[in-house]
Amino acid sequence: MKDTVAVIGSVNLDILVRTLSMPERGETISGDEVYFLPGGKGANQAVSIARLGKKVNFVAKIGKDAVMGNSLKNLSHPNINLKYMIKDKKLKTGIAMVNTTGKKGNKVTWYTGANNSLTPADIKKAEAAIINSSMVLVCTELPLDTVKKAVELGIKNKKKVIVSVGALTGKKREDVMSLLKGCYLIVMNEKEGGYLSNRVISHMETGCLTGRELLAHGVENVIITMGREALLVNSKGAGVFPGYGVNVVDTIGGGDAFAGALAVALLDGKTMQDAVEYANASGAMNSTRTGAQEGMPTRAQLDKFFAGRSGLGGHYRDYSKTIKMVEKRTNRMRVNIIKMLGCSKSGHPGGSLSAIDVISTLYLHTMNVNPAKPKMEGADKFVLSKGHAAPALYAALAEAGFFPEERLWNLRKIGGGLSGHPDMKKTPGIDMTTGSLGQGLSVANGMALAAKLKGLPTRVYVMMGDGEMQEGQIWEAAMTSYHRRLDNVCAILDYNGLQIDGSIGEVKSGLEPLVEKWKAFNWNVIEIDGHNYEQIIEAFDAAKQVKGLPSIVIARTVKGKGISFMERKVEYHGVAPTQDEEARALKELGCGE
């Protein structure tokens, strides 16, 4: 009973076709390979848990048909008890038609088959499976009455109940919400979370709103996964876990690898935070193999991966010399941001700290600039459209050698040459005066057009904020960049999810989904973790290769990143640290004074 999970869920055969892109309506896309692989959330989770060394009582229903054998292939595992699985020759096994593009995600069409015939009565009959386990993991790829019964019996028998949410289409939001009360943990991705809370989630800050709503519904812990990242919300607060860089083959079953490993880690008595880190590692490993179950790691494999990645640089695929250099020098910039704001006693720490990793990478690695000749013809240009992050730009310019570091202590002081917002006439290295939101992209377009007319290799980088996307001029300019096919424009969205009056979801939720908006404006869109130097470097390299389209790097970031007490706090948007906070922040950055 201890170390056993009752997994109540679905079984499918996944028919998987790999293509380069997703077909749109009316479009046929040819794939280079087809696979017939076992799948279904329940089966995937059972396999994950079994391979990680825990026992599973598996409750599911399948059809006794030609497909069955293939679906059950991996379930024949010594750790999986199949006694509670019902085979019905009158039914067909569920089939999922999966279109995968690898890294860029999947589209699934699902024939529910026998899964839809697993009834509450079946669960009641299988109550022993629950009684003889210490935890219940149930997925919503079943009729909701059935899920409800599983949750009820789990709670009645005093088991920790985890609900893995998926395939919500056709299910009523209220019905799903009503059965979640009393659950220990809900795991879902951003699409499913968005559906449950009637909002679009494309950032963790919006995810937090959903998380808090679910807590109010009587759920103890909420986890929302978004790509490789995971958000945990519970009564202690909220935290983002960035995940691990690997060579992604496809992301099918990634959520189930996550859920399975999470259950295992919790059974082992790990804290929720540690369990999420471990689960992230499982999801990452799974994504390196084709299909849902083929890449489910064994205990030994996952522990080895996790141990190898738990130290400094563990989130990188390749913790290279370049990354180490950028990391070290960016830390110095963070120190300088805190110090200069301490000197000026006013300014914007939150958005400077969210933006600094991207700005730093641009100046230390990506951009062709010459600090000795800031106006050099043909140099790359940078427009900080979100001009309030000026401290980040100043710190980067000083680090890159455009002016001496001592000047930073004059921030916002009369005659000091470092205005509250960037001023091209006062500070060497500033390519455009900014500060009033919404205007930078138009300016970048003008610069990029000029470069094309002059035949210069200049690339123009322009960083905007997410709140800034509420300005109409951004979208006027977005049309211009596409219309003029400005492939020498590379925009960056510092997507930290917060603006002055609250999270973007609270202030004006129509802002999301931002990724889709930029795609709809015909831009080349690259999504990254804006604090991961490897991803930042790769994104800028990839943008350079794209011809005929402007690119935008949507960098999901954390406001106040790097200073624990500033992270994800609206309050630090425009308030400088006090003397005491400055000292604490510098200590966190390893700069004790």
Next chain:
Amino acid sequence: MAKTSMRGVYGETLVKLGAKNKNIVVLDADLAKSTQTGKFGKAFPDRFFDMGIAEQDMIGTAAGFAAAGMNPFASTFAMFGSGRPWEQIRNSVAYPNLPVKIVVTHAGISVGEDGPTHQACEDISIMRSIPNMKVVAPADSVETEKIIEYLAEYYDSPVYVRLTRMTTDVIFGPDYKFTFGKGIIIRPGTDITIISTGIMIFQALEAAEILRSKNISAEVIHMPVIKPIDEKMIIASAKKTGKIVTVEEHSIIGGLGSAVAEVISEKYPVILKRVGINDTFAESGTPEALFEKYGLTGKNLAKEALNVLKTKNGK
């Protein structure tokens, strides 16, 4: 004399300059036919940018061109080239002092039938208040040509140039020379000074004729540059006549009249009457009918001058 079009000449001048000056780029916001920048677009399609109905983006893009060393001219109607992107002009153009030339057409009530939404009567005021910004309003097509030629080689600051929709008579000869910041005494006089800007020069001259018939000698000054305004000329004329009437196709708040008032009230106070749009929205109608109703005629101007001459505060 045949009437000519300022905006027509603007377009032709751009074409002429564009052939010599490869740094000139022209932007418009879906009004290239009306502003006549389309002529430049036809001649130099690679240096012409129709930005669509997006004036804020147009100004921002022009700022980017200027920041990258190009010589941008941005055109649309006065209403949409001053009001809609005012803040972009202030922060992305004027504050960094980028030499963007904002050349607008269809200024004032002479837009006519389109009505008040299209009749910019506040643009001089709101442009004049921005540091670094210069404001220019030519009287006819000859002066327009000279001003555009001058601005093609001018990089010291942004400039706002205000043109008219309607065709006008020509007042200047081909030997006219534009001097930035200088007024022009069109007709010397001793009893009263009439200062006009833009196309109001014709009303000013008509008023001077009416006054002459009453044995009053009016000095008529054309002020093509409202900022920086020719203080010397205003003060010299004030000393001579002691009475000033200003006339502009613009609100009396913040325009030429205000600029003249600022000069004389601080340096040489004399009586002043401002003639213009009197803190009101106009309406649809032909330009002539609107000029009549809102007092922008030579007859009304002469009447206002006579009222000034009657006041005791006069010299």
